[in-house]
Amino acid sequence: MLSYSISTPIQAxxxxxxxxxxxxLLLRLSPPFPRVSLKRFDGCLKDDTVILEINLVFTKVTWSSLITEDKSTEDEWYFIDQGVxxxxxLHFWQHKHRVKRTSDGACEIIDEISxxxxxxxxxxxLFPFLWGMIFYRKPFYKKYLSLVNPL
Structure with a gap:
């Protein structure tokens, strides 16, 4: 098993x-290749389901996840999606999406992957591809989630 995390500061x-x-947002975070279409998005709460279809030119594959946990406090919000x-x-996939307060009006998104x-x-x-898939999100997180223009 491999694990990694990627952190992105957000001015919000x-x-x-x-x-x-x-x-x-999920669709905006998807890289241009392979093309991804969203088949189902229930949300980010426990027992919600997310189903993606990944178009690999000659074939399409399905990636579905179940939200197994979510929690919200004044200082942190997170949810965990587990690959189904x-x-x-892949035989195991877990992605903890953490949003942690860093100061008044600012936070940090921490993507923790196993x-x-x-x-x-x-x-x-697979590591470089899977790492890149999450790292690719950093500028989009900043652009679409920050209250001030990061560019």
């Missing part, structure tokens, strides 16, 4: 960020 309070964590049906030989294919070589082969 937690409540603002939480309101904008929607299906629209995953492509690329995944496993059950084959160490394949884990390391």
């Amino acid at each position: 309070p937690i409540g603002h960020v939480k309101e904008l964590f929607t299906a629209d 049906k995953m492509p690329f030989g 995944f496993d294919t059950r084959i160490a070589f394949l884990n390391y082969l």
